[in-house]
Amino acid sequence: MYFKQVLDERCGCASYIIASRQSHEAAIVDPSIEIEQYEALLQERDFRLRYVIDTHIHADHVSGARRLVERHGADLCLHESAKVTYPFRPLRDGETLDLGQLRLRVVHTPGHRPELLSLLVVNPERSPEPSMVLTGDSLLVGDVGRPDFGGGDAAAQYESLSRLLRLPDWVAVFPGHFEGPCGKGMCGRPSTTIGFERLYNPLARLERTPFVEHLTESVPARPLNITAIEATNRGTANLPWAMLTSSPHVPEVGLEALDSGPPDAMVIDVREPSEYAAGHVPGAINLPQADLATRLEELPRDRQLIVICQAGARSMRAARFLTQVGFDRVVSVAGGTGAWAESGKPLERAETLAVDVRIVETEWAHGGGHRPASTLTEPVAGA
Numbered sequence: 001m002y003f004k005q006v007l008d009e010r011c012g013c014a015s016y017i018i019a020s021r022q023s024h025e026a027a028i029v030d031p032s033i034e035i036e037q038y039e040a041l042l043q044e045r046d047f048r049l050r051y052v053i054d055t056h057i058h059a060d061h062v063s064g065a066r067r068l069v070e071r072h073g074a075d076l077c078l079h080e081s082a083k084v085t086y087p088f089r090p091l092r093d094g095e096t097l098d099l100g101q102l103r104l105r106v107v108h109t110p111g112h113r114p115e116l117l118s119l120l121v122v123n124p125e126r127s128p129e130p131s132m133v134l135t136g137d138s139l140l141v142g143d144v145g146r147p148d149f150g151g152g153d154a155a156a157q158y159e160s161l162s163r164l165l166r167l168p169d170w171v172a173v174f175p176g177h178f179e180g181p182c183g184k185g186m187c188g189r190p191s192t193t194i195g196f197e198r199l200y201n202p203l204a205r206l207e208r209t210p211f212v213e214h215l216t217e218s219v220p221a222r223p224l225n226i227t228a229i230e231a232t233n234r235g236t237a238n239l240p241w242a243m244l245t246s247s248p249h250v251p252e253v254g255l256e257a258l259d260s261g262p263p264d265a266m267v268i269d270v271r272e273p274s275e276y277a278a279g280h281v282p283g284a285i286n287l288p289q290a291d292l293a294t295r296l297e298e299l300p301r302d303r304q305l306i307v308i309c310q311a312g313a314r315s316m317r318a319a320r321f322l323t324q325v326g327f328d329r330v331v332s333v334a335g336g337t338g339a340w341a342e343s344g345k346p347l348e349r350a351e352t353l354a355v356d357v358r359i360v361e362t363e364w365a366h367g368g369g370h371r372p373a374s375t376l377t378e379p380v381a382g383a
């Protein structure tokens with residue numbers, strides 16, 4: 001067999017090429033939109049693409065599945081419950097795809113998304129047992145996929161994790177992410193084993209109730225442009241440019257820019273609505289990073305845009321995206337709303353405080369590490 005993991009540093013995603021060296025048939029799992037990297041490999045190895053499988057409808061990157069299938073005529077496969085507007089080969093739990101001498105066995109592992117599937121890889125000439133499992137965003141290294149992106153279910157994730165952890169110890173685990181906003185505590189390694197995760201994944205030892213509580217009590221913000229990216233992957237929109245694919249220089253400014261910037265500057269708070277409602281810099285408008293690409297027309301191109309978040313990470317990525325799509329007077333506020341509040345400046349609050357304040361600031365949208373507690377958004381008493 002042939003097996004290759006392809007890591008994408010920008011979104012923390014992993015994609016996979018699995019092929020039979022006997023029949024030269026290949027499958028690609030969770031391809032990124034930059035399909036040329038896979039095509040070069042197919043050509044070099046003289047592989048014929050037979051299946052392109054998305055483990056789920058992705059929210060943080062645009063899938064290259066349809067583009068690959070258009071060019072190569074392979075089967076585009078998703079779990080049968082996937083809600084997309086384009087035709088696909090529906091996969092069912094327990095179904096097996098033949099790939100030369102190899103077998104790819106479908107395991108439905110909902111939780112992160114209802115349609116999420118994992119794939120067991122069996123090479124019967126070597127063993128009747130699976131040697132590997134591709135887990136999408138169900139079991140991650142030291143973590144599991146978060147269930148709050150829409151349609152996810154923490155209890156289902158518990159069942160899926162339990163099911164996967166009943167596999168033999170030696171089974172190698174290859175997840176859909178090594179970093180990224182789809183989990184909140186990933187280790188950073190690109191692979192692991194069932195045996196190691198059963199022993200050392202902190203979530204593997206939790207009973208159902210604390211597991212569900214852990215997954216739902218605090219979450220990172222929804223990823224940059226999730227609205228546009230998910231719609232693109234469902235086929236209801238065509239906005240592949242919504243992915244941040246560059247790192248343009250964006251000036252970081254201090255809090256003084258909020259007081260002494262150009263009088264017509266627009267302050268854009270890219271945090272979640274609940275965070276904004278709990279307290280924001282006076283005059284800032286709320287445009288969550290999740291919705292940025294689909295609401296660009298609300299932003300003026302002839303005024304300075306001062307982008308702010310809680311601690312400065314989300315605002316920098318949002319500001320880079322705005323620069324990438326042609327806004328040329330964009331700055332990001334270092335330290336964000338947290339620094340503004342700590343310096344004793346007043347916050348403006350929504351009249352009715354949204355109750356759902358549980359967003360955790362992360363190092364950056366694909367970082368798993370949490371910031372110290374002092375930078376977390378706290379509910380504002382009495383507001």
Ligand SMILES: [Fe+2]
Nearest residue numbers: 058059137182
């Ligand atoms: Fe995901």
